[in-house]
Amino acid sequence: MATAAKVLRNFYRDSVSLMQLSSTFAKLPGVEQASAVMASPNNIRLLRDAGLLTESVDASANDLLISLQGNAGALESALAAAESALKQPPSSSENGLSRGIPPRSIEMGLGNMVGANLVLISTPGEYAASEAFKALSLGLNVMLFSDNVELKDEIALKRFAQSRDLIVMGPDCGTAIINGIPLAFANVVRHGVIGVVGASGTGLQQVTCLADRWGGGISQAIGTGGHDLHRDVGGISMLQGLKALAADPSTSVIVLISKPPSPEVAGRVLEAAEGAGKPVVANFLGADPALVRRGNVFAATTLEDAAAAAVALAEGRNPDDAKPKCTPISIPSGLSPGQQYIRGLYSGGTFCYEATLLLKKELGQVFSNTPVDPGDRLHDVWTSRAHTVVDLGDDLFTRGRPHPMIDHRLRNERLIKEATDPETAVILLDVVLGHGSHADPAGEIVPVVQKARDLAGKAGRDLVIVGFVCGTAGDPQNLARQEMALREAGVILAESNAQAVRMATAVAVRAGAVGGRL
Amino acid sequence: MIQALFQEKLQVLNVGLSSFADSIAMAGGSALQIEWAPPAQGQAEVGRDLARLINLSAVETANQTAFDAYQSAQPVLRGIGIAGQVIPNMADRMILHSGPPIAWRDMCGPMRGAIVGAILYEGWAENLAKAEAMASGGEIAFEPCHHHNAVGPMAGIISPSMPVWMVTNTINGNQAFSNFNEGLGKALRFGANGPDVITRLKWMGQVLAPALRTGVELLGGMDLKPMMAQALHMGDEVHNRNAAASSLFLKRFISALLKAHIPAADVSTVVEFIAGNDHFFLNLSMAACKAMLDSAHGVPGSSMVTAMARNGVEFGIRVSGTGNRWFTAEAPLVDGLFFPGYTTADAAPDLGDSAITETAGVGGFAMAASPAIVKFVGGTPQDAIDNTMTMTHITIGRNNAFTLPSLNFAGSPAGIDIRKVVDTGIQPIINTGIAHREAGIGQIGAGITRAPLACFTQAVSALANTIVDG
Incomplete structure (x- = not known):
């Protein structure tokens, strides 16, 4: 280990600058230790004690002394570099005030966006309730996209919100459109007079997209999360949304979407709907329409019916005459005798549930991971049996992977598996567009559809693939382009889930009848 | 009314997936992304406690x-006292230290060294070995300065016969104390306890403290807050840089010192001592801060x-x-x-x-x-x-x-x-x-x-x- 030193005569730097320089010089190549000091006798002694200075130097306290310790070969160039660094003028710093830091909490964000009126939360579930509580405490409405929030937290949040005249959309609220702005997984829809409150994200997407497709428009779409109409939650958010839409002069028709609420919650919601002062279309999936229908409240049995009724009411027509017509499907002749079952591969939970309801009515038993009747539970969710529809967005499938609306791999694998099953007659698919969804779902699905048809063809079978695209012309993915690509690949497209299910049913009924004859 | 939201421009704070903020912006809305990480280092239960306290x-x-x-506190230097006489609940064989409570066996090197030095300074033991035995043998009570309205830099050692600054918040009458700053180099607060350190401490007790006491009395006290404020305008932050504040102190103090009928040789050493220590004011700054905060x-x-x-x-x-x-x-x-x-x-x-x-x-x-x-x-x-x-x-x-x-x-x-x-x-x-x-x-x-x-x-x-x- 060698040392080297250099004296710069009458060269003053304050001690902090010198310490800073010392640490810079210590990083020069080949240098182990470095020091830049004013050459007072005391400092020289310190350097000698530290072993940094071995040669004698002739210097005074007015001189600057650089001393280095390191590889003998590197010290000379390091000294030169150190000297030139010392003599460089200091770099100019920015003037003015702070550069600021990005907000790191809701409260801090409120400092930057003083007019904020909603917090959209999509953190992991265990932290989500706390963030929502903070937002409410700060007087902000909440959309809680996060799932895995405990029911007791949901109840506490919603009651707290209610007491402050704020709303909590969620937890597990995938979709909302507020003041024309799509939130989370939402579609770009025309502005209009139809206000929607929905406990189901894909349900809201289906109704808003179909209304858009049929010439209607949306004033607001308020999500409540799937548990809002649970008995213990009591429909707090749906009742708040309903009340707000009833009072909103820009809304002339209200649509309510939910799985069947508990009877007392249903009673409360329908009572509030009756007092809304404007027509209300209620779609409680699977509920008896007769129990829903009253005064200004119309019952819709499917999401499609709800959208059609709302558009009719918005245009001053009778909603009962507005049932959408189903396009007849031409059944291919190439189905083999054993091909008799429907296999529904859904990315949207509500679509899956609606399909199960409709299929059960026509075909009897339908297996599912989210069955309508507990007896129809598909125990091995990875293997279909008889008529099966699966919600691939269920936790059972998504554990450790992205949602199938974003990542198509899981469904694509399943699609191939169903295509190779000689009992599969029809594969049923939903394709969801909008903000948040995959940028080009058709691009993901088309090659797999082709492969599936090839596989079936090689085994001497035809294969019917029926689907529908839930989206709008305004969506980033563009509805028309997606539909065209899917049709070209041979997917038979319906306008809605209900229509796709009916087409699939027609095929299955015919195939079953044919199969039965043989 | 939630309906009021419909009349406003939607402005969203986005906590979580940043793509949601992008979508809002793409649709012509207004969204601000929060750089969120789980609070409380991911302890969800603490996060819940926190959420309950926000805007409560x-x-x-x-x-x-x-x-x-x-904010309204007015810390004023009122005098100089002897720790054992003026600091509340200061027992005979007690030594105050910095930070939260700590037992002798757990203390860091500088704090132990400083305590040994204080024992020697007090004359409780005649050499290092005996002083250490005394400290480790439980004969001396160790308590944080903060438990006695006091503060001290570094090891923060205050023993009963040391002189201390006495600062009073004149708004609600609470007092705060701090020891004197010994200057840089070998000092008790860094754990040095050699003869030169003890000699200087003795001088501080015998010469410096009386001179300061007389001077402060003649001045009728000294408002510390304006002095700190002025020092902030002169490049100090009154913690790690006290060059300006120490000069301001000396400027105020020197005329009183000259009027105090103190032997000229002492005046000279006192002035030299203060002028030679850019951190002289630090302990006063600390006592002033303590007085302001104790009132809160x-x-x-x-x-x-x-x-x-x-x-x-x-x-x-x-x-x-x-x-x-x-x-x-x-x-x-x-x-x-x-x-x-x-x-x-x-x-x-x-x-x-x-x-x-x-x-x-x-x-x-x-x-x-x-x-x-x-x-x-x-x-x-x-x-x-x-x-x-x-x-x-x-x-x-x-x-x-x-x-x-x-x-x-x-x-x-x-x-x-x-x-x-x-x-x-x-x-x-x-x-x-x-x-x-x-x-x-x-x-x-x-x-x-x-x-x-x-x-x-x-x-x-x-x-x-x-x-x-x-």
Whole structure:
């Protein structure tokens, strides 16, 4: 280990600058230790004690002394570099005030966006309730996209919100459109007079997209999360949304979407709907329409019916005459005798549930991971049996992977598996567009559809693939382009889930009848 | 009314998936992405406690009360006393130290060295070995300065016969105490305890203290807050840089000293001593900060930090609404620059009560006033401003007495709020000296450190437990 030193005569730097320089010089190549000091006798002694200075130097306290310790070969160039660094003028710093830091909490964000009126939360579930509580405490409405929030937290949040005249959309609220702005997984829809409150994200997407497709428009779409109409939650958010839409002069028709609420919650919601002062279309999936229908409240049995009724009411027509017509499907002749079952591969939970309801009515038993009747539970969710529809967005499938609306791999694998099953007659698919969804779902699905048809063809079978695209012309993915690509690949497209299910049913009924004859 | 939302422009704070903010912007909406991370280092239960405290009226009201008491405090240097006679509950064989409570066996090197030095200074033992045996043998009570309204830099050692500054907050009458600053180099506060150190301490007791006492009496006391404010305008942050404040003190004091009928030789040594120590004012700054903060302590429900202190092993904080409890975590190492021949490996972990200055909104919080200081971590004057501005996000308000020229004379951020620290993860910044880990070597550098988050997360849960829902 060698040392080297250099004296710069009458060269003053304050001690902090010198310490800073010392640490810079210590990083020069080949240098182990470095020091830049004013050459007072005391400092020289310190350097000698530290072993940094071995040669004698002739210097005074007015001189600057650089001393280095390191590889003998590197010290000379390091000294030169150190000297030139010392003599460089200091770099100019920015003037003015702070550069600021990005907000790191809701409260801090409120400092930057003083007019904020909603917090959209999509953190992991265990932290989500706390963030929502903070937002409410700060007087902000909440959309809680996060799932895995405990029911007791949901109840506490919603009651707290209610007491402050704020709303909590969620937890597990995938979709909302507020003041024309799509939130989370939402579609770009025309502005209009139809206000929607929905406990189901894909349900809201289906109704808003179909209304858009049929010439209607949306004033607001308020999500409540799937548990809002649970008995213990009591429909707090749906009742708040309903009340707000009833009072909103820009809304002339209200649509309510939910799985069947508990009877007392249903009673409360329908009572509030009756007092809304404007027509209300209620779609409680699977509920008896007769129990829903009253005064200004119309019952819709499917999401499609709800959208059609709302558009009719918005245009001053009778909603009962507005049932959408189903396009007849031409059944291919190439189905083999054993091909008799429907296999529904859904990315949207509500679509899956609606399909199960409709299929059960026509075909009897339908297996599912989210069955309508507990007896129809598909125990091995990875293997279909008889008529099966699966919600691939269920936790059972998504554990450790992205949602199938974003990542198509899981469904694509399943699609191939169903295509190779000689009992599969029809594969049923939903394709969801909008903000948040995959940028080009058709691009993901088309090659797999082709492969599936090839596989079936090689085994001497035809294969019917029926689907529908839930989206709008305004969506980033563009509805028309997606539909065209899917049709070209041979997917038979319906306008809605209900229509796709009916087409699939027609095929299955015919195939079953044919199969039965043989 | 939720309906009111329909009449406003939707403005969204987005916590979580940033693509949601992008979609909102793409649709022509207004969204601000929060740089979110799980608060409280991911402890969901603490996060719940925190959420309950955010914007809670009980806490907001309490904080206003505490902050007003801090803000309106007027610390005045009233005199010089002998620790054993003036410090409350100072027992005969008691030695005060910096930071949260700590037993002899756990103390760091500099603190042990300083205690041994104090025992020698007091004459309780005649040599080092006996002094150490006495300290380890349980014959002496060790208590934090903070338990006695006192503060001391580095080891913070105060023994009964040492002279102390007596500072009174004239608004509510509370007192604060601090020892005298011995200067740089070998000093008791760094654990040095050789004969020269003891001799200087004796001189400070016999010559310096009486001279200061007479001078302060002649001056009728000295308002410290304006002096600190003036020093902030002269490039000090009155923690790690006290050059201006020490000069201001001497300027005020010297005429009184000359009138005090003190032997000329003593006047000369006293002036030389004060003039030769750029940190002379530090202990006064600390006592003033302690006096201001003690008046804010003990407000039920308040989340305002009233003390941050380190004993070289643990970093501890106290909070207005949680009484005299300490919330501690391992003392961090200091990120800084070292005197020639020393490195991080030689450094003791963070030490001393001097973080009382940051707690009071000066020191690191007023770094914008003192660009020279930021160089300790290779920063620029802009960094100094940024550091001060960052602290505005974790404080209750601004001290309108401590204005900062480079921020257009805005007040210095003050009143650390434990809720904001935990919610943002922004740690209070502290300018500090670095002591050698072995006793007696002294200061080996200076730099910046940050208060450990764990202190604040514990405090949030403790405060939440004091507040009943309702």
